[in-house]
Amino acid sequence: xxxxxxxxxxxxxxxxxxxxxxxxxxxxxxxxxxxxxxxxxxxxxxxxxxxxxxxxxxxxxxxxxxxxxxxxxxxxxxxxxxxxxxxxxxxxxxxxxxxxxxxxxxxxxx
Amino acid sequence: xxxxxxxxxxxxxxxxxxxxxxxxxxxxxxxxxxxxxxxxxxxxxxxxxxxxxxxxxxxxxxxxxxxxxxxxxxxxxxxxxxxxxxxxxxxxxxxxxxxxxxxxxxxxxxxxxxxxxxxxxxxxxxxxxxxxxxxxxxxxxxxxxxxxxxxxxxxxxxxxxxxxxxxxxxxxxxxxxxxxxxxxxxxxxxxxxxxxxxxxxxxxxxxxxxxxxxxxxxxxxxxxxxxxxxxxxxxxxxxxxxxxxxxxxxxxxxxxxxxxxxxxxxxxxxxxxxxxxxxxxxxxxxxxxxxxxxxxxxxxxxxxxxxxxxxxxxxxxxxxxxxxxxxxxxxxxxxxxxxxxxxxxxxxxxxxxxxxxxxxxxxxxxxxxxxxxxxxxxxxxxxxxxxxxxxxxxxxxxxxxxxxxxxxxxxxxxxxxxxxxxxxxxxxxxxxxxxxxxxxxxxxxxxxxxxxxxxxxxxxxxxxxxxxxxxxxxxxxxxxxxxxxxxxxxxxxxxxxxxxxxxxxxxxxxxxxxxxxxxxxxxxxxxxxxxxxxxxxxxxxxxxxxxxxxxxxxxxxxxxxxxxxxxxxxxxxxxxxxx
Numbered sequence: 216x217x218x219x220x221x222x223x224x225x226x227x228x229x230x231x232x233x234x235x236x237x238x239x240x241x242x243x244x245x246x247x248x249x250x251x252x253x254x255x256x257x258x259x260x261x262x263x264x265x266x267x268x269x270x271x272x273x274x275x276x277x278x279x280x281x282x283x284x285x286x287x288x289x290x291x292x293x294x295x296x297x298x299x300x301x302x303x304x305x306x307x308x309x310x311x312x313x314x315x316x317x318x319x320x321x322x323x324x325x
Numbered sequence: 326x327x328x329x330x331x332x333x334x335x336x337x338x339x340x341x342x343x344x345x346x347x348x349x350x351x352x353x354x355x356x357x358x359x360x361x362x363x364x365x366x367x368x369x370x371x372x373x374x375x376x377x378x379x380x381x382x383x384x385x386x387x388x389x390x391x392x393x394x395x396x397x398x399x400x401x402x403x404x405x406x407x408x409x410x411x412x413x414x415x416x417x418x419x420x421x422x423x424x425x426x427x428x429x430x431x432x433x434x435x436x437x438x439x440x441x442x443x444x445x446x447x448x449x450x451x452x453x454x455x456x457x458x459x460x461x462x463x464x465x466x467x468x469x470x471x472x473x474x475x476x477x478x479x480x481x482x483x484x485x486x487x488x489x490x491x492x493x494x495x496x497x498x499x500x501x502x503x504x505x506x507x508x509x510x511x512x513x514x515x516x517x518x519x520x521x522x523x524x525x526x527x528x529x530x531x532x533x534x535x536x537x538x539x540x541x542x543x544x545x546x547x548x549x550x551x552x553x554x555x556x557x558x559x560x561x562x563x564x565x566x567x568x569x570x571x572x573x574x575x576x577x578x579x580x581x582x583x584x585x586x587x588x589x590x591x592x593x594x595x596x597x598x599x600x601x602x603x604x605x606x607x608x609x610x611x612x613x614x615x616x617x618x619x620x621x622x623x624x625x626x627x628x629x630x631x632x633x634x635x636x637x638x639x640x641x642x643x644x645x646x647x648x649x650x651x652x653x654x655x656x657x658x659x660x661x662x663x664x665x666x667x668x669x670x671x672x673x674x675x676x677x678x679x680x681x682x683x684x685x686x687x688x689x690x691x692x693x694x695x696x697x698x699x700x701x702x703x704x705x706x707x708x709x710x711x712x713x714x715x716x717x718x719x720x721x722x723x724x725x726x727x728x729x730x731x732x733x734x735x736x737x738x739x740x741x742x743x744x745x746x747x748x749x750x751x752x753x754x755x756x757x758x759x760x761x762x763x764x765x766x767x768x769x770x771x772x773x774x775x776x777x778x779x780x781x782x783x784x785x786x787x788x789x790x791x792x793x794x795x796x797x798x799x800x801x802x803x804x805x806x807x808x809x810x811x812x813x814x815x816x817x818x819x820x821x822x823x824x825x826x827x828x829x830x831x832x833x834x835x836x837x838x839x840x841x842x843x844x845x846x847x848x849x850x851x852x853x854x855x856x857x858x859x860x861x862x863x864x865x866x867x868x869x870x871x872x873x874x875x876x877x878x879x880x881x882x883x884x885x886x887x888x889x890x891x892x893x894x895x896x897x898x899x900x901x902x903x904x
Contacts, residue, residue: 255512270392270465280386280472285543300869 369508370526375467376488377502377530379481379495380901381539382572382751386472387481388495393468394447395440400430402460409457413438416449428460440486441468471584477542479597480535480576480696480749483584491587492595494533494749496697501753502530529756532901536572536751541565544869545575552846552862553579559824559848562598562728563866568736568832568841570766571745573694600692600699603725604826604845607811608662608793608855610683610721612734614670615659615783617682619776623673630658630666637665640712644668644720647810647854660786662793662808664720671719677707679718685771686734687744688726694747702726721811731830732843734771738780739805739832739841742772758901781805785835788860797829797860799867801878805838806831806863808855813847824848827858833867834879840870 281287292298350358379388396417403409410425417424417439427436438461442450450461469484482493488503490496509526545563553561558579565575582594596602618624632650636643650663658666671679683689689704703725705714717723729747737744746767753762772780784805788798793808809828812821827849832841844859844866852858870876 256514273389273391276386277389277391277470277472280389281474283385284473284476285539286474286476289543300872 366512366514367510368513370511372507372509372528373465373467373526374488374503374506375527375529376469376484376495377532377756379502379533379535381535381537381542383538384534384901385539387477387535387539389470389472391468391470392465393441393443394450394463395466396438396442396447396450397462397464398428398436398438399434399460399462400428400436401432401434403428403431403457405456409460412453412455412457413461416453417442417446441466473539474585475581475583476539476546477537477576478581478584479578479595479599480537480573481584483582483587483590485587492597493696494535497695498533498750498753502533504528504530531761532754532756532758533750534752534754534901536567536574536749537576538574540873541870542575542577544873545866546577546581548862548865548869549577549579549844551865552844552858556846556849556851556858558846558850558858560598560602561847562602562845563842563862564599564728564732565840565842565866565870566732566736566745566747568739568745568838571733571736571747571768572751572766573747573749574840576749597696597698598728598845600694600696600727600729602845602847603700603702603727604847605722605724605811605814606726606731606828607721607809607826608664608667609731609735609807609809609828609830610718610724610726611659611662611667612738612780612784612807613683613686613688614667614674614679614719615655615780616686616738616772616776617674617679618655618670619779620682620773621674621678623670624655627654629654630663630669632658632663632665635665637668637716639668639672639716642713642716644716656783656786657791659783659807660789660792662787667719668716671715674715674719676710676715676718679715680704680707680710683718683724685744686737687771688724688730688734692727692729692733692747694729695750699729700727702730721809728828728843728845731828732841735806735830735832735843736841737771738777738784739838740768740777741774742770742777743768744771752901754901781835784831788831793854793856794829794831794860796856797831797863799833799864799871801880802833802867802871802876803835803879804831804833804863804867805835806833806860808860810853810855825853827853827855829855829859829863831863833871834876836879839874839876840867842866 293300375390376388378386378390381387396413398409398413400406406425406429409428410421413419413424413428414421419439424438427438430436439446447463451463453461467488469488471478471481471483478493480493482490482495484490484495490499490502495502507528545565549561549563552558561577561579563575563577564573566573576597576599578596578598580591580594582590584590629652631652632646633652635649636645638644644664646663646665648661650657650661650666653661653663653666655670657663658670683704689702691699691701705718705723710718714723733744733747746769748764751764752760755761784807785803786792787807788794788804794804794806797804797806806829809826809830811826811828813824813826814820815822824847826845826847828843828845830841830843832838842863844862846858846862849858
């Protein structure tokens, strides 16, 4: 009789545990799916933000390329900075047999 | 007992019904219902096509893409078309009548108002909250931009409003630059908001690395502008090439255009004269004559040519020298560009042999340059030649060429006799920067090396005292080249007009040429000779280019000079990827 009661209690407990596992499993799956959806929304928002940033980056890169164009640099250099295009006829004259160091270098030939 | 059985049976029956319904939904109607569900939360989105980038040989961007707004309207939601049209016209600067026509098309749900707006206009439109503002929407589109403006515009080309190529490498490399479209599956929620799909929605084309150098291109264009301004010329062309590889270092044409404004481009400005304009080359064709005479050994060393009369009769027609010359050696005939001497050489050669050498130099054939609309040129076949043809061809008439063909021929003399295949693209790279294709030099033997060596020396005399192109001389480096002054033939009147093509083609330094270059100026006023009009442009470009490229002088050893500075080349590793 005691064995019978014990069996009956075990069976009852088992049923409750199984039900709990099933129910928590179902809730767990639903919760995970909701979490995934939430992450997808967040990623979507971040992707939208990324799109905006990349668009801005393209604008900046294009502006940089235009500012660095040799035409623009040349105009600024020759205009307000008063620079001249390199004259390759100006070279250092250095004697072949230099003798003792230090060397002297000059734009003008002695 | 009976009640409990009944209750159990009823409950079991309900469960069975539920199970049967589940089975029906999940097994029998599964496909239909699943498709219906997908349609509600999934949609196909077009991938955004982005053209590949174009770089110069040192990694500087020549063509890029921006994302810009285009504004559309849903006419079916417009309550007051006239008011909407007025506001939109004021904000976009577009014609009121055009917009009114579009917004009044009530049956349509999408009409473009204006595409690819600038930032200010887009900002104003987005801020507009007036009547019918809910009928306006925005679409992001790619806009092709050329940050260097008009620089190398003929070579790069341009695209239309739909980013389809219209000229230049944009056209000839369309398949590399623009991938075919595709679609991507995205998920959306009940409100239509797109959820993250994790995939890139942009489809990028491959990038191109050109052979040109922005610095050399700028130098060439600036000098050409100065020459055109000085001589009030109608048009001009400069092409600079590496004679050993066929890589085009600069290609400039005038008139020019701004590829950022494709709507305002004039047809004559878009014309790439370097490869499309045909002209009679005049004395620059004497390279072919000289090469043929040397290789065919039609005269013995020391032969002199009597040019004292200043004219020669062939086939009942008289040909003249510009200046009277005396008795000239073969080299002097070329140096002084004597037509009389040249025709005497041509008569000894004969038309067939001269024609065959012209073909060897690539005249009458496409150069194969990777740009669209190249002209083949014309060379009269021997069987169609007539009495004066040999005289005409000897001095560069009765043959039509492009500047590119002439430059290519002179490059053969510069590099030891090999005809290079000119090209403007060096590499094709993937959007991530990976090398996909690299173009190697393609050379064909046109002359013997000893012939080329002799031609170099003869052509160097042209820029020295006594020659016709002393104004092409570059300080510190010897130049080999030839002037050309040819009258322009008017096909409408079928006569030669009063206009001239003034040209100079050459290479420098003579011993180890770094660049070969041609300058052609059309319709110069005040002077017409190639040695006066085109040669100084050549010199200016060469001097500035050598300063830029850090090319040492030829007389370093003689003057005890020491070469300071690094080699011309890439100073930092260029980035070829789109990021």
